[in-house]
Amino acid sequence: MKYFVKSLIKTIPVLFLITLIVFILVRVTGDPVSLMISETATDEEREALRESLGYNDPLYTQYFDYMGNLIKGDFGNSHRYETDALNLVIERLPATIELAIASMIIAIIVSVPLGIMSAIKRNSFFDLFITGGAVLGKAMPNFWLGIMMILFLAVNLEMFPVSGRGSLLHLVLPAIALGTGIAAEMTRLIRSSMLEILEQDFIRTARSKGLREAIVVNIHAFRNALIPVITITALQTSTLIGGTLITETVFAWPGIGQLLIQAVNLRDMAVVQAAVFIIAIAVILSNLIADSVYRLLDPRIKYD
Amino acid sequence: MKKVFWSTLLIFVLLIAGCSNSSGGENVEGNGGDPEEDADSKKLVIASGNDIVSFDIHDHNNTSTEAVHVNMFNYLVRNDPEEGFVSDLAESWENVDENTWTFTLKEGVTFHNGEELTAEDVKFTLERVAKDDTLLEYGSYQQIDEVEVLSDYEFNIYTHESEPALLNRLSRIGSGMLPKDYIESEGWDAFLKDPAGTGPYKLKEWKKDDRLILEPFDDYFGEEPKWEEVVFRSIPEDSTRVSEVLTGGVDVAVNIPPTDIERIEDKEGVSVVNSPSQRVMLLALRTQGDYPTADPKVREAIDLAIDKEAIVDSLLEGNGTPTRTRVTPGNVGANEELYDTQVYDPEKAKELLAEAGYEDGLNITLSAPNGRYLKDKESVELIQAMLQEVGITADVEMLEWSSFSTRYAEKEFEDVFFIAYGNSMFDASLALQRLTKEQAAGETDYDNPETEQLIQDAMSNMDPDERVEQYQKAQEIIAEDRPQIYLYQINSIYGVNDRLDFTPKLSEMLYVDEITLK
Numbered sequence: 001m002k003y004f005v006k007s008l009i010k011t012i013p014v015l016f017l018i019t020l021i022v023f024i025l026v027r028v029t030g031d032p033v034s035l036m037i038s039e040t041a042t043d044e045e046r047e048a049l050r051e052s053l054g055y056n057d058p059l060y061t062q063y064f065d066y067m068g069n070l071i072k073g074d075f076g077n078s079h080r081y082e083t084d085a086l087n088l089v090i091e092r093l094p095a096t097i098e099l100a101i102a103s104m105i106i107a108i109i110v111s112v113p114l115g116i117m118s119a120i121k122r123n124s125f126f127d128l129f130i131t132g133g134a135v136l137g138k139a140m141p142n143f144w145l146g147i148m149m150i151l152f153l154a155v156n157l158e159m160f161p162v163s164g165r166g167s168l169l170h171l172v173l174p175a176i177a178l179g180t181g182i183a184a185e186m187t188r189l190i191r192s193s194m195l196e197i198l199e200q201d202f203i204r205t206a207r208s209k210g211l212r213e214a215i216v217v218n219i220h221a222f223r224n225a226l227i228p229v230i231t232i233t234a235l236q237t238s239t240l241i242g243g244t245l246i247t248e249t250v251f252a253w254p255g256i257g258q259l260l261i262q263a264v265n266l267r268d269m270a271v272v273q274a275a276v277f278i279i280a281i282a283v284i285l286s287n288l289i290a291d292s293v294y295r296l297l298d299p300r301i302k303y304d
Numbered sequence: 305m306k307k308v309f310w311s312t313l314l315i316f317v318l319l320i321a322g323c324s325n326s327s328g329g330e331n332v333e334g335n336g337g338d339p340e341e342d343a344d345s346k347k348l349v350i351a352s353g354n355d356i357v358s359f360d361i362h363d364h365n366n367t368s369t370e371a372v373h374v375n376m377f378n379y380l381v382r383n384d385p386e387e388g389f390v391s392d393l394a395e396s397w398e399n400v401d402e403n404t405w406t407f408t409l410k411e412g413v414t415f416h417n418g419e420e421l422t423a424e425d426v427k428f429t430l431e432r433v434a435k436d437d438t439l440l441e442y443g444s445y446q447q448i449d450e451v452e453v454l455s456d457y458e459f460n461i462y463t464h465e466s467e468p469a470l471l472n473r474l475s476r477i478g479s480g481m482l483p484k485d486y487i488e489s490e491g492w493d494a495f496l497k498d499p500a501g502t503g504p505y506k507l508k509e510w511k512k513d514d515r516l517i518l519e520p521f522d523d524y525f526g527e528e529p530k531w532e533e534v535v536f537r538s539i540p541e542d543s544t545r546v547s548e549v550l551t552g553g554v555d556v557a558v559n560i561p562p563t564d565i566e567r568i569e570d571k572e573g574v575s576v577v578n579s580p581s582q583r584v585m586l587l588a589l590r591t592q593g594d595y596p597t598a599d600p601k602v603r604e605a606i607d608l609a610i611d612k613e614a615i616v617d618s619l620l621e622g623n624g625t626p627t628r629t630r631v632t633p634g635n636v637g638a639n640e641e642l643y644d645t646q647v648y649d650p651e652k653a654k655e656l657l658a659e660a661g662y663e664d665g666l667n668i669t670l671s672a673p674n675g676r677y678l679k680d681k682e683s684v685e686l687i688q689a690m691l692q693e694v695g696i697t698a699d700v701e702m703l704e705w706s707s708f709s710t711r712y713a714e715k716e717f718e719d720v721f722f723i724a725y726g727n728s729m730f731d732a733s734l735a736l737q738r739l740t741k742e743q744a745a746g747e748t749d750y751d752n753p754e755t756e757q758l759i760q761d762a763m764s765n766m767d768p769d770e771r772v773e774q775y776q777k778a779q780e781i782i783a784e785d786r787p788q789i790y791l792y793q794i795n796s797i798y799g800v801n802d803r804l805d806f807t808p809k810l811s812e813m814l815y816v817d818e819i820t821l822k
Binding site for chain 1: 362443704706712
């Protein structure tokens, strides 16, 4: 726990740096006023709007204003929605978390048995098929997989709704699109982790004691192989978030990813800043949790 | 360990179930049925590429947002391409003198919150947008000086100068009427959350970037609303929007890419409907200084080198119309002789270039946005190839929209840039004012005293016929001077379920009560 709190404090400078980088990036890459106003607007209209939004102040003044408000928990207002940016992001969190958890479940359900089986049946046809499939799964861009699934499963076979969020059925396709890459990564990891453990002395000992193979594999080997899997599961959180950006757009899923993409397109700076901040916190937290769980499972691991 | 695994899984499943419930858990349409199913359903679902921006009708300039708003807010008058200005909230109106217009409101019009519409509401609404220069629609309303309340149902609108296009201004974005008392007592934020207009439909629910649901307003002053529920869905990905209309998930999908037309036509129960829009693609050229395009012969050569018809046919699958003016039919002051026509003569273009001293070829810079307009990148590449044919090497600079618009606003483009302009005013004034000397400075630098005079005169001319003539004449001169080379007008393409009768409007507005069951 002490370690957890200590690490949490250590992330503050990281978050600070993130706010600075995002702040500068959204400002140097385009002018929000020219995106908000119509093509036919005159220079005077543009100038009035720029002045009212405070974009005429020097960059450092804008940054200090922003940081001052941020410390008070105020991320500023979205100029698109004219409402609090942080609230907008938080409103979207449930949709993204729902999608992320569903994809993770799919990834775990697929990868755990396949990874174990292909390790046991090493070099068999089955193993070749699974490892081949994993490479394919990893290589497939999730937006492409999403569009293909829409075409076949939703349009041709009419098994699922095309897009949107509502019932559990709506969740299936985006979760598969997003979960496939993660499942592929995890299958390969579980396989190699299992292979390594199956070679070890204590497994040989267990076998020589006459334990049933199922017990050797499921209890002794899998338990130890699980440790790296937990790390990778947490690390995949960042992959997941990157994936939701595109998957949410393809499936018109109203989560943070879609919000962020549209905010970037419209240079809705307050929303971009708030969303990246929340995402950064999510990634940092999941890494911290992974570290802590890791320590719990394997007491040999020590952190300074 | 196994136990741990299964209990973790169980927790995940419970969590996920919890999440779905928090979203309302309602089962929405799009269950993958045939488009013909539910043919009599009184629920209409329309999919756009983006969600509405806000309920602040004065602080956006987004056509697709207005397309939704028109069902919730009424204008004083409506601009009908065939009938001209027709009554909406205003019973009658009269242009008293150059700067004064008198209006009489319909009686018994109520807002969604029960408040009655009076002249005070009109004053509140119009003066807000006419006086606050930070609102995005300020530019189109600043011409209004004051609204004077004469009685509950009568008011005068005074303009700073004579304003022949006032009715055009009052029948477009930002002209919806707002409830004064509600906003003043509850505050603007409350209004944005729970807006109240006078329209046939009121807000039921808005899930941002997902769906906006409208329900009929029982006390609507006009004809009874036809739909029990209207859903506007936001589906940014084109292919997903097409798939939704194919499966019957949505009744109408806007902005269908031309490449998907065949897919929709091939499916039973859905079809494609298209209509001209207000958007005209054009090239803007520098007409002064050291730029090669400062030579009128070079500008003419560029115009003659581009086969607009071919671009429309090959890239837009015919969904566009070549034009030599930006003021297309349906707009006040349109010069129809310059519409649906092109001047294409590559041989003459070569001659002109030789005359201008570029017999060995000419290099120009062409800047264009990428991904902003239908087939923009492809169109520019085709134009580049056509220019090459006559000996003009165009150095094409494709820019992502936000950097394009920044450079556009800063007026930093060199010889030529590619852009599309719409016209929400439905009047030549908006289309041509960009070519007045003052506004053209730094962009096209266009400066022709004759055109300038015509445009300035027309801008304040209260004689409608003479005004139209002035604008038409100005367009003729512009078509020869070529500060802007007009390419083609783009069509709006819709995917529509066959259960509906749907005629798109030039304005791209989606008046849902004009969409009917067959």
